[in-house]
Amino acid sequence: xxxNRYEATRRTALAGAAGALSAAMAGFGGRxxxxxxxxxxxxxxxxxxxxxxxxxxxxxxxxVNVKDYEGTGTALxxxxxxxxxxxxxxxxxxxxxxxxxxxxxLAELPDDAFPWGDIFPELRQPDLHYRDGKLYAxxxxxxxxxxxxxxxxxxxxxxxxxxxxxxxxYAGRYAIYDYYIPTMELVGLGLGVKPAELTADKLxxxxxxxxxxxxxxxxxGDVVTVQNALVTGAADIIISGGEYAVSxxxxxxxxxxxxxxxxxxxxxxxxxxxxAASTKRxxxxxxxxxIVGAQGQGLLATSSCYWAxxxxxxxxxxxxxxxxxxxxxxxxxLANSHNYFIPDAALDQAMLDVWTEFLQA
Amino acid sequence: xASDGRPDRRGGLARWAALxxxxxxxxxxxxxxxxxxxxxxxxxxxxxxxxxxxxxxxxEFLGNEALxxxxxNSLEVTLLVTALSVIVAYPIAWVLAYRVPRRLQRLALxxxxxxxxxxxxxxxxxxxxxxxxxxxxxxxxxxxxxxxxPVGMGNTRGATVLGFVxxxxxxxxxxxxxxxxxxxxxxxxxxxxxxxxxxxVFLRITLPLSLPGVAVGAFxxxxxxIGDYVTPQILGGGxxxxxxxxxxxxxxxxxDFPLASAMSVVLMLVVTAAxxxxxxxxxxxxV
Numbered sequence: 131x132x133x134n135r136y137e138a139t140r141r142t143a144l145a146g147a148a149g150a151l152s153a154a155m156a157g158f159g160g161r162x163x164x165x166x167x168x169x170x171x172x173x174x175x176x177x178x179x180x181x182x183x184x185x186x187x188x189x190x191x192x193x194v195n196v197k198d199y200e201g202t203g204t205a206l207x208x209x210x211x212x213x214x215x216x217x218x219x220x221x222x223x224x225x226x227x228x229x230x231x232x233x234x235x236l237a238e239l240p241d242d243a244f245p246w247g248d249i250f251p252e253l254r255q256p257d258l259h260y261r262d263g264k265l266y267a268x269x270x271x272x273x274x275x276x277x278x279x280x281x282x283x284x285x286x287x288x289x290x291x292x293x294x295x296x297x298x299x300y301a302g303r304y305a306i307y308d309y310y311i312p313t314m315e316l317v318g319l320g321l322g323v324k325p326a327e328l329t330a331d332k333l334x335x336x337x338x339x340x341x342x343x344x345x346x347x348x349x350x351g352d353v354v355t356v357q358n359a360l361v362t363g364a365a366d367i368i369i370s371g372g373e374y375a376v377s378x379x380x381x382x383x384x385x386x387x388x389x390x391x392x393x394x395x396x397x398x399x400x401x402x403x404x405x406a407a408s409t410k411r412x413x414x415x416x417x418x419x420x421i422v423g424a425q426g427q428g429l430l431a432t433s434s435c436y437w438a439x440x441x442x443x444x445x446x447x448x449x450x451x452x453x454x455x456x457x458x459x460x461x462x463x464l465a466n467s468h469n470y471f472i473p474d475a476a477l478d479q480a481m482l483d484v485w486t487e488f489l490q491a
Numbered sequence: 492x493a494s495d496g497r498p499d500r501r502g503g504l505a506r507w508a509a510l511x512x513x514x515x516x517x518x519x520x521x522x523x524x525x526x527x528x529x530x531x532x533x534x535x536x537x538x539x540x541x542x543x544x545x546x547x548x549x550x551e552f553l554g555n556e557a558l559x560x561x562x563x564n565s566l567e568v569t570l571l572v573t574a575l576s577v578i579v580a581y582p583i584a585w586v587l588a589y590r591v592p593r594r595l596q597r598l599a600l601x602x603x604x605x606x607x608x609x610x611x612x613x614x615x616x617x618x619x620x621x622x623x624x625x626x627x628x629x630x631x632x633x634x635x636x637x638x639x640x641p642v643g644m645g646n647t648r649g650a651t652v653l654g655f656v657x658x659x660x661x662x663x664x665x666x667x668x669x670x671x672x673x674x675x676x677x678x679x680x681x682x683x684x685x686x687x688x689x690x691x692v693f694l695r696i697t698l699p700l701s702l703p704g705v706a707v708g709a710f711x712x713x714x715x716x717i718g719d720y721v722t723p724q725i726l727g728g729g730x731x732x733x734x735x736x737x738x739x740x741x742x743x744x745x746x747d748f749p750l751a752s753a754m755s756v757v758l759m760l761v762v763t764a765a766x767x768x769x770x771x772x773x774x775x776x777x778v
Contacts, residue, residue, distance in 0.1 A: 306729070350728065355729070363625045364624055486557040486561075
């Protein structure tokens with residue numbers, strides 16, 4: 131085996147990226163440059179939409195093979211079970227980029243190859259996407275853990291107040307998204323605790339409120355479960371839901387909507403990078419450029435798997451899509467939302483213990 | 492050695508022939524279990540698994556009331572599902588074996604297992620739709636004036652049990668049917684000739700002789716139900732936590748493979764205990 135295949139140096143990475151940049155400027159390199167090549171991408175399911183991949187495949191002649199996963203832990207397991215070079219592109223939650231980069235899985239990307247001027251400045255987040263001043267992943271999509279609801283069955287004005295998350299008025303009408311970190315942080319916001327200020331000694335009031343919420347809830351479940359509850363009428367409100375939970379359903383059911391409470395929402399984000407062991411870094415970097423470009427961003431934001439906000443302000447969205455995504459409210463929402471905060475191991479364990487108690491209550 | 496003292500060459504060959512099966516069992520079953528058991532004794536440090544040996548994960552599991560409650564919930568649900576499935580499946584199997592004409596039995600069995608042919612996930616979501624407030628049951632009850640407002644039947648333990656029973660009744664019907672058709676008709680006829688009533692024939696002849704098939708089906712139901720994640724996740728609505736869901740919580744949300752492995756080992760011990768309980772009745776040759 132030629133070990134050098136897997137030991138790309140910084141120089142080769144940068145050289146490859148520079149080549150990619152020039153190729154991208156020439157319209158993604160032209161068909162002949164990558165015809166017959168295949169790119170293997172480990173992604174969230176929104177990247178599996180054929181409508182998203184088709185323009186890139188047509189312009190480069192390459193085939194993009196996508197494998198979706200349902201959590202960073204699962205993705206890392208898949209990588210662990212693979213051979214170096216099996217994967218080329220990695221879509222991962224922005225909060226997980228530092229640990230993935232620290233594990234040496236991501237390649238350095240050329241900072242000037244991406245449209246930072248068009249990307250919302252709040253999403254640049256150097257503490258997540260950069261390590262030792264080097265770029266390892268580019269923010270590509272974001273959204274909010276906030277409130278999704280059925281406008282016909284609740285008072286939309288109530289949905290802008292955090293206290294409605296535990297209000298008897300909607301007893302039995304709640305579906306609670308079961309990811310403990312953003313949901314507990316959202317409840318914390320409702321109690322006046324910002325995510326970055328969350329400590330173990332502040333979990334008590336959040337726990338009490340969660341146990342109260344459990345008595346009012348009809349459903350606690352994953353995204354599909356809470357969506358299903360909203361669609362089938364088992365619930366009217368998704369706590370910790372947002373555009374990702376309902377935007378794709380709003381065409382069929384215009385009564386569905388979402389909003390950030392005045393007390394604030396939790397902002398999640400996902401980023402895209404290139405595997406350090408990839409043997410196709412040029413093509414992989416071009417794919418990253420396509421995804422964060424205007425066309426890719428419009429298609430990614432409205433992917434058939436789930437909608438969410440594109441990181442790029444120039445994303446190709448029509449008026450109806452912008453309305454669905456509450457595009458005009460983005461400046462306010464961005465200002466009133468808090469970065470998804472990943473606790474340290476001890477706080478994480480304490481939060482999961484509270485959450486397990488909540489689930490079991 | 493053969494009985495006459497000469498070397499038994501067939502026995503030697505048989506042992507060699509068994510080697511591939513033993514190798515496959517070791518590679519695909521024993522080794523992964525060993526890896527899981529080893530992981531259960533390791534630790535999670537900074538998001539990574541480190542090979543520092545201790546019983547900390549077991550202590551954490553046994554000291555966490557919510558996780559112990561998840562185990563208790565799993566046992567309750569699984570025992571209920573197993574009992575209900577046996578109660579529902581046995582009459583079906585009995586009718587198929589003794590009341591359906593032999594020429595129609597094959598067709599009847601196919602019809603009985605038809606639901607097996609659809610995806611497990613789709614079947615669970617279908618139940619959720621049937622049980623939902625907009626679902627067919629609520630609509631019929633509302634239409635008939637039986638209820639004034641929709642009743643929430645989905646997203647409950649009852650829905651989980653219903654989904655499980657629907658699935659496992661088919662399995663138990665097959666194993667029980669296989670056992671019933673092996674009982675010689677002459678046994679029942681002889682009992683009847685000696686004055687036994689139909690109920691006595693059933694209780695003293697048919698039921699005891701069909702128990703191996705029931706035991707195999709019940710054991711499989713127990714094992715498959717207690718380790719199932721999909722059905723309670725879809726139909727239970729997160730109203731309570733079963734052990735597979737608690738394990739998944741550790742894997743998918745925290746990547747805490749050591750604790751998840753320890754919980755899985757506990758689950759495996761429960762299954763082993765169930766096997767020992769069923770062992771006397773498990774006669775695969777009768778199924």
